[in-house]
Amino acid sequence: MLFNNDKRYFVSVLIIILFNILLVKLPLTSVFGFEFSALNSILLVIISGILAISFLKRKENLLKNFLKVSPFLLLVPLVISVLNSLLTTTCSLADGFLFYLVITVPSILIGSAFGLFSFYISPKYPRILLILLLGITALIPVIEIYYYPQIYFYNPLIGFFPGTIYDERLCVTFRLVIYRFINIIFFLSVIYSIDRIINHKLRISRFLFSLVVLIIIIIFLKCSPFLEFSTTKSRIESSLKGKCYTEHFEIIYDTSIDTAYLKNLIINHEFFYFELKKFFMDEPHRKITSFIFKNNRQKGELFGSENADVAKPWLYQIYTTAGNYDNTLRHEIAHIFSASFGTGPFKIAHNFNPALIEGIAEAAAPLYNTWYIDQIASIAYNNDYKFRIDNLYSGLNFFGQSSGLSYVYAGSFTNFLINRYGINKFKEWYNGKSFSSLYDSSLTDIAGIYYEYLQHLGFTNKQNTAQYYFSRQTIFSKFCPRYIATQLESGWNNFNNNNFTDAERVFSHINSITQNYSALYGLILSKVELKKEIEALSLLKKEILKYKNSSYYFSLELLIGDLLIRNKKYEEAKEQYYLLNCQDPDLHYNYLSKLRLNLLVNDSLIYNYITSEDSAKFEMLEKYNLKSYDYASFPVIIDLAVSLHKPYEEVLSLFDKNIIASDIYSSYGAYYLSRYMMENIDYVRGRKLAALACRYRNADGIQLFLRSHLLRTDWVYFNYEKIMNNVKFIHGVAN
Numbered sequence: 001m002l003f004n005n006d007k008r009y010f011v012s013v014l015i016i017i018l019f020n021i022l023l024v025k026l027p028l029t030s031v032f033g034f035e036f037s038a039l040n041s042i043l044l045v046i047i048s049g050i051l052a053i054s055f056l057k058r059k060e061n062l063l064k065n066f067l068k069v070s071p072f073l074l075l076v077p078l079v080i081s082v083l084n085s086l087l088t089t090t091c092s093l094a095d096g097f098l099f100y101l102v103i104t105v106p107s108i109l110i111g112s113a114f115g116l117f118s119f120y121i122s123p124k125y126p127r128i129l130l131i132l133l134l135g136i137t138a139l140i141p142v143i144e145i146y147y148y149p150q151i152y153f154y155n156p157l158i159g160f161f162p163g164t165i166y167d168e169r170l171c172v173t174f175r176l177v178i179y180r181f182i183n184i185i186f187f188l189s190v191i192y193s194i195d196r197i198i199n200h201k202l203r204i205s206r207f208l209f210s211l212v213v214l215i216i217i218i219i220f221l222k223c224s225p226f227l228e229f230s231t232t233k234s235r236i237e238s239s240l241k242g243k244c245y246t247e248h249f250e251i252i253y254d255t256s257i258d259t260a261y262l263k264n265l266i267i268n269h270e271f272f273y274f275e276l277k278k279f280f281m282d283e284p285h286r287k288i289t290s291f292i293f294k295n296n297r298q299k300g301e302l303f304g305s306e307n308a309d310v311a312k313p314w315l316y317q318i319y320t321t322a323g324n325y326d327n328t329l330r331h332e333i334a335h336i337f338s339a340s341f342g343t344g345p346f347k348i349a350h351n352f353n354p355a356l357i358e359g360i361a362e363a364a365a366p367l368y369n370t371w372y373i374d375q376i377a378s379i380a381y382n383n384d385y386k387f388r389i390d391n392l393y394s395g396l397n398f399f400g401q402s403s404g405l406s407y408v409y410a411g412s413f414t415n416f417l418i419n420r421y422g423i424n425k426f427k428e429w430y431n432g433k434s435f436s437s438l439y440d441s442s443l444t445d446i447a448g449i450y451y452e453y454l455q456h457l458g459f460t461n462k463q464n465t466a467q468y469y470f471s472r473q474t475i476f477s478k479f480c481p482r483y484i485a486t487q488l489e490s491g492w493n494n495f496n497n498n499n500f501t502d503a504e505r506v507f508s509h510i511n512s513i514t515q516n517y518s519a520l521y522g523l524i525l526s527k528v529e530l531k532k533e534i535e536a537l538s539l540l541k542k543e544i545l546k547y548k549n550s551s552y553y554f555s556l557e558l559l560i561g562d563l564l565i566r567n568k569k570y571e572e573a574k575e576q577y578y579l580l581n582c583q584d585p586d587l588h589y590n591y592l593s594k595l596r597l598n599l600l601v602n603d604s605l606i607y608n609y610i611t612s613e614d615s616a617k618f619e620m621l622e623k624y625n626l627k628s629y630d631y632a633s634f635p636v637i638i639d640l641a642v643s644l645h646k647p648y649e650e651v652l653s654l655f656d657k658n659i660i661a662s663d664i665y666s667s668y669g670a671y672y673l674s675r676y677m678m679e680n681i682d683y684v685r686g687r688k689l690a691a692l693a694c695r696y697r698n699a700d701g702i703q704l705f706l707r708s709h710l711l712r713t714d715w716v717y718f719n720y721e722k723i724m725n726n727v728k729f730i731h732g733v734a735n
Contacts, residue, residue: 008054012047013072019043020077024084032081032096033482034103034170038158040077041107045157046134047073048111049118053126056119062112062195070108077104091480092487098172102180103159106187110156113187117213120194121206140221146345149291149317150231152304154179154224156187163304168485179229186216236291236302243730246723248273250287254294255731257322260648263724264679265292265325267716270723272330272365274715279364280337281423288336289317290329296321311335311361313347326675334364341427350432354398355410360430362411363418368469370587370668372704376469377412378457380405383466389413389447405470416450459701464554468585471551479514491522500529511543517552524559528566537563554585558592565596565610574600587702591665594632599624614640622654629657634669638676648680659692667696671706678713683720687713 020040023029029036048066055065078100085091118130134157141153141161151163160176190213196202197209204212224230237243242253242262249269253262269290277283293299299321300306309320309328316339318332338360339347349356366373380386387409391397398406417426417439425438435443459465491506504526510519520543527536540560547553557580564573574597581593599606609620618640621633634655641651661667670693677686690713694706 008051009069009072012051012069013076015047016040016043016073016076017080020080024080028481030084030088031091031480031482032085032093032100033091033480034099036077036081036096037099037103038161040100041104041158044073044077044104044107045111045114048108049115049130049134050127052112052115053119053130056116057126062116066108066112073108074105091483095171095483095486102172102177106159106180106184107157109184109191110187113190116191116194120198121210144230146314148230148232149236149312149315149319150302150304151310152231154229156183159183164308164310168481169306169489170482171486175228178227182220186220231302231304233289239298239302240291240293241731245287245728245730246270247726248284248287250289251292252289253292254298254322256294257292260680261322263681265322265329266727267720267723268325268329268712269333270719271712271715272333276330276334276337276364279334279423280340282337282340284316284336284340286316288333289315290333291317291319292325293319293321295323313339313342314345328365330365331361334361337364338430341431343431349430353393354396355393355406356414356430358398358407359410359414360426362407363414366411366415367705367708368408370702370705372701373408373411373415374454374457375459375701375704377408378454379459379462379466380408380470381451381454382458382460383463385466385470389450390443393443404472408469412454413447413450416453417446462584464583464585467549468551468554468589471549479516484510484514484516484519488516488518488522491519495522495526495529498529500526504530515546517547517550517555520547521555521559524563528563533563533566537567554580554583554589557583558589561593561596562610565606568603568607570600570603570606573606587664587668591632591635591668594665595630595636598630598632615644618644618646625654629659629666629669631659631663631666631669635672638672642676648682651676652682652685659689661692661694661696663696664702667693667706668702671709674709674713678716681720683713683717687717690714 023036023039029039051065051069052062055062081096082093085093085096114130114133115126118133119126122129137155137157141155144153145151152161153163154160154176159180162170193202193209197204221230225232225235237252240252240254242255242257244251244253244266246266246269249266251266251269253265257265273283273288291303293302296306299319303310303319305319309318309324309332311318311332313335316336318329318336320329320332335357338357342348343350346352362373368376371379385405387405389409392406392409392413398410400406414426421439429435429438435446439446487506487510491503491510494500494503494506504523507519507523507526510516511523520540524536524540527533527539537560540556540563544553544556544560547556557576561573561576561580564570564576577593577596577600580589581597584590596606596609599609605620605624609617612620618637621637621640624630625633625637637654638651640646655673659666659670659673661670670689674686674689674693677683677689687710690706690710694703694710697703
């Protein structure tokens, strides 16, 4: 028996059992997948290293003992997680086994190599050396993340870490398999070499052997960027190819980005810098490096985060996707400004407090879609999406809510403190000084004043808006998030490649095991493409009830209306669109439902609009607006024009009549057209439309947003030539 007269085996297995019982109780690790395998890998490396030292101290046969104990060390976590999965979840066991095979199984070999090396180099203090070596190994990715642009890393202890929790899709890649194969070869070589040295078959001193191992490791780390296991700045530069310098930025961009769009990006970098300098009453003391990727996939490959734009204040670097500039660029630049009063080597908030870190960036970039940060916080607070401010700044509570809610409250409360007490006090709190000594009151008491402020702003009748923005699940509360995300990618790949039968099968499988909006939406669209409109409508009417209190409910309501049109149930569709318009969840759904209601004056018009391809929709809306404008169609026309790559002057010719901003639709339509003009470097007309958009004074909550856009157009109009004349293009010259 394994445990007979040997407490080492009993203790090792007991630790593993207790550790894995804990894991199956926690979010993410309860699933037989990446997180479970990675954490078990760390534990097994440590246990294997300690056992190896113990075997060698007692002069026992290392190989024989590991052959005896390894099956138990590896099977215990496997059995616990698989049993838990069979009893509680229906995630893919195949994916779990693959993660376990690639990440966890090699850990026994890696740990034993660490233990053997520690004992060989320091027979007197092998455990101390083992701890030191494991600490150094764990420190390597920290050093890479600190000095390199990346936020992902490869490491022998866990194989791979993707960078952020925002990217749910994660699978075993060919690159990870290659990395693990290199790990196995290297650590096997260490074991084999030391065994030959101990048995006097190889003559080499401890110092020289250690030096050889160190040199091999250094060479590997140096070659790591070429093997794509790490990312240096030069690797990103060579991939993106475009580079230019402005007064305050080094901008590294993908050369596939359209020339006009690139110029717009450049000018907005400088505009945001100008605004942030006023807000912070300070500025960075060196140029900010801005990496702009063409899409999320490219960003994920080179940087490590597909869905999240990120800043590294200590490197004065930001990483964004081209299409996100109007949503996140100012926020990320704000993080660099906050480095001037940040603390520690990372130049961020004291104790890495996420509410402080993100709060100042949100306050500095206060627009939340068409809402001002305090307005959207008031909507949350006054419509039962409350979150105690003192809890927000405690521990990791920031990540326990929907990310939108945490960001909004942190940003609005920061904005409240700065407006009421000045930014200097906030900077000191950010840097580590106690809140009560700075504000002469407790955080709880100041929060009470803040709640009164939110109540005073009103927005008490915005339950649907609050639901739309804040009823999303966090990754910690989602069912099998990694597996589902991988399956969703497969489904959408099939759909985009016109493999609608396969897409329907994948989406149907996901929809049968969990409530997932993307799967349901994809399933409905797949059925539509397969001419199953009646079946799609029946399914959606049944499934939508599950989303009654979620952010996705309003999108599904719009989709039901469109399916009713496809089934020629026009009166029902009219009621559906009218209901959605009255619910008023967000301006986006307002103009989409309003346009459909207006098109319903003619059955053939609405039917052709709903069932047509994008190019036909564009032509239809072009004719539809010939005699008079339907302002609710402006955003749709412009979005279609962009996706169809229509020439700017051709699109502009559609708007040759006078535009009158007399309601929310015409006001927002004028703004949308103004933004389109600005993106095409038409600053004269864009500025006029921005001013026109502001003329409608009764727009609920949108005035601050429209005013902000007007201020930007004014600044760009007066500063464009000066800024662009001083831009120095190194590669990818804009004409």
